Amino acid sequence: MLETKTTPFRYDESLESALSHIENLLKDSYSVSKRTVSLLLLQGDPEIERRVRKQEASSYTSIQRIVSEARANYNQPISYVIALRRQQEAKRILSTTVTKKEKFGIGFAERLSRTMMNPVTGSLILLIVLYFGLYQFVGVIGAGILVDFIESTVFGEWVNPWVTDFVVGLVPLQIIQDLFIGKYGIVTLGLSYAIAIILPIVTTFFIVFSIIEDSGYLPRLAMLIDRVFKTIGLSGRAVIPMVLGFGCDTMATIVTRTQETRRERVITTLLLALAIPCSAQLGVIFAILSGNGLALITWVMAVALVLLLIGYLASKVIPGERASFYIEVPPLRLPKLSNILVKTYSRLQWYFIEVLPFFIMASILLWIGELTGLFNLAISGLEPVVKLIGLPAEAAVVFLYGFFRRDFGAAGLYDLHSSGELLGVPLVVAAVVLTLFIPCIAQVMVMLKERGIKTALAMTLFIFPFAFLVGFVLNLILTKLGVSL
Amino acid sequence: MELEEKAEELLETIWICTEEGTEDSLAVVGLREEEKEATEQLLKVDYIMATDGHLRLTKRGRPVARNVVRRHRLAERLLTDVLGTSDMLLHEKACKFEHLLDRGLDESICSLLGHPKICPHSKPIPPGGCCQQERAPAPKLVSPLSRLSPRQKGKVAYIYATESSQLQKLMAMGILPGASISLIRGFPSYVFQIGQTQFAVDKEIAKAIYVRLVEPETISETQEELPHGRGRGCRLRRFGRWWSKRS
CATH class of the missing domain: 2.30.30.90 (Ferrous iron transport protein A (FeoA))
Structure with a gap:
């Protein structure tokens, strides 16, 4: 048992007497000193109350009486009285040991910080961060150059031919060959999508996110955006899961645990599942829409509108405490390269452990579906819906992919676009619908785990039809207006 | 109608007892001698009524009593927040002070203090007319x-x-x-x-x-004396000094 060796500093008389009374009544031993236990009891710590009730069965009522008597002595909560006294002591120690050199004027970091928090210049900085960080680095370098190289050169010229030769030489049976190297083969589809398309995009995103995170930009963004987020039932603090969602919605759904109220967690989970595209999709969507500024703007506007509308409605419908906003604004710092690399590496590791099995599973499921004809049945079932929102029948395949993994579907979209089958208005409509879909099986699992079966199921049943509805309306508006994208 | 200090204090006691407490009247039995005199005065001006040895506020007396409480608690706020009076002396001083806060003056004090909602003892301060106006001038203290x-x-x-x-x-x-x-x-x-x-x-x-x-003035004055101030503010001030000497 720990007992302090030096005399602890003292609170006022009535608090000290309550403390010593309680200390005398505590008979059992705790991992902390009796004074600490007594202090925590007076402050109403639920954990310590539970333990004391269990360990001091005989004297618990007397202890409770002392606590309530002590509380009656003060106008403020005892935790506040204690905090005040501690602050007073801290100040005293500080004044005898620390001298502060007054600094006049503000340095560059502080000036930049204030520029970031000014709504006008802050919005400009946000646009710059989005343009260079997301669009240029993730979109152009990650999804464009790196994907091209890994997909067509590494896989197309080296891996796929080599594996094909190997498998064909090993098993003569066509069906088994298809499982590995066919249209939906584990290597030719599962692994190559995971490594050639998703890996570069996610890596570049996580590098950008780590830089943003370490620089201290996020709290400043939270401060800027708090008012907007209040209208959708969230506080500025929600930018952290939301921005992370642009990397991986599944990971971001887990991060909602840091939010204060259940209401905020539910709304954030819904918006992540619905309107925040993950980096894989973003990369592919940037890649296919990049040649067409107007199409890209239409996509951004449509998704942002859905985010605000559904967020606003959700905040009206979902009961609970209003979100309150407070966040520490740390000084801006230049991120350290080693930290960024370590963070990116550990996030990628998590991502791959979570993601790769789903890719392989999806390949197997698609292979089975193709083999049994179930796949074609599902596609023909989806075709009328897809046609209704003005898309070619082939897009049904993309949406079916999308059910397995949204990024999987996005990759399918990429193929469809590069082969010239999907252009203009239908391309934008397809991109919007696919963005609104729940990202992937993994996310549904995490939603079930974090939000419970009822909430997760309700969200899932809402999102899929709603995504098509938005697609339908968007297509109607764009064609009626005669917009050509 | 000017009330004496004792009369005001009695009004305050009845108000706290009936409006904030659970009682519906104040018993005459516990009153001290000088408070009995105050009772007479209050009965005369129809601020209170006495039934079966119990005192109640009249319709006329209630807003007056509420205002006394408000002034007392504002006085406490003023004494703690601005003058730094210690806890021990607080109640006594506030009792003296509240009588000095005439009509109108309480509103100025309330504005100076940023329209506080509670007294230093965490009791609510009854809001005055000034508290309802959001556009009130910027608080000073x-x-x-x-x-x-x-x-x-x-x-x-x-x-x-x-x-x-x-x-x-x-x-x-x-x-x-x-x-x-x-x-x-x-x-x-x-x-x-x-x-x-x-x-x-x-x-x-x-x-x-x-x-x-x-006061921001005192801060800028201390900065003025620094020979090597940096930052835009200091540069501007140096420019200002140079400019005024020049012309």
Whole structure:
């Protein structure tokens, strides 16, 4: 048992007497000193109350009486009285040991910080961060150059031919060959999508996110955006899961645990599942829409509108405490390269452990579906819906992919676009619908785990039809207006 | 009608006992001799009525009593927040002080103190006409953080938290009476510096922090004397001095 060796500093008389009374009544031993236990009891710590009730069965009522008597002595909560006294002591120690050199004027970091928090210049900085960080680095370098190289050169010229030769030489049976190297083969589809398309995009995103995170930009963004987020039932603090969602919605759904109220967690989970595209999709969507500024703007506007509308409605419908906003604004710092690399590496590791099995599973499921004809049945079932929102029948395949993994579907979209089958208005409509879909099986699992079966199921049943509805309306508006994208 | 101190105090006692307490009247039995005189005076002006040895406020007396309570608690606020009077002397001094706060003066004090909602003992201060007007002029001595303008500095005077969870948050941020605080931005959220740390909070939290202001003039004066000040402010001031000498 720990007992302090030096005399602890003292609170006022009535608090000290309550403390010593309680200390005398505590008979059992705790991992902390009796004074600490007594202090925590007076402050109403639920954990310590539970333990004391269990360990001091005989004297618990007397202890409770002392606590309530002590509380009656003060106008403020005892935790506040204690905090005040501690602050007073801290100040005293500080004044005898620390001298502060007054600094006049503000340095560059502080000036930049204030520029970031000014709504006008802050919005400009946000646009710059989005343009260079997301669009240029993730979109152009990650999804464009790196994907091209890994997909067509590494896989197309080296891996796929080599594996094909190997498998064909090993098993003569066509069906088994298809499982590995066919249209939906584990290597030719599962692994190559995971490594050639998703890996570069996610890596570049996580590098950008780590830089943003370490620089201290996020709290400043939270401060800027708090008012907007209040209208959708969230506080500025929600930018952290939301921005992370642009990397991986599944990971971001887990991060909602840091939010204060259940209401905020539910709304954030819904918006992540619905309107925040993950980096894989973003990369592919940037890649296919990049040649067409107007199409890209239409996509951004449509998704942002859905985010605000559904967020606003959700905040009206979902009961609970209003979100309150407070966040520490740390000084801006230049991120350290080693930290960024370590963070990116550990996030990628998590991502791959979570993601790769789903890719392989999806390949197997698609292979089975193709083999049994179930796949074609599902596609023909989806075709009328897809046609209704003005898309070619082939897009049904993309949406079916999308059910397995949204990024999987996005990759399918990429193929469809590069082969010239999907252009203009239908391309934008397809991109919007696919963005609104729940990202992937993994996310549904995490939603079930974090939000419970009822909430997760309700969200899932809402999102899929709603995504098509938005697609339908968007297509109607764009064609009626005669917009050509 | 000028009331004597004792009469006002009696009104206050009855109001607290009947409006804030659970009683519906005050028993005459416990009254001291000088309070009996005050009773006579109050009965004469029809502020209270006596039935079966119990005192009640009349319809006429209730707003008067409420105003006495308001003045007393405002006086307590003024004494603690501005004059730094210690707890021991507080009640007694406030009793003397409240009688000096004539009609109209209480509104000026209330505005100076940023329309406080509670007294130092956490009892509610009955709001006056000035508290309802949101457009009231900028507070001068004590003000909620939400009504400061950027670059205003001060020390935390007290916290008026509506929920205990809010108080916990404020305490966790180190926002406690006596801490130096300055507002950096008031829009779109409130950004302030407390000690060595900066925080951003929403309006609800900013409204809970009452700040005793430090006059900005005194700050700029001390800066003026520094020979090697840096930053835009100092450069501007040096330019100003140079310009005024030149012309």
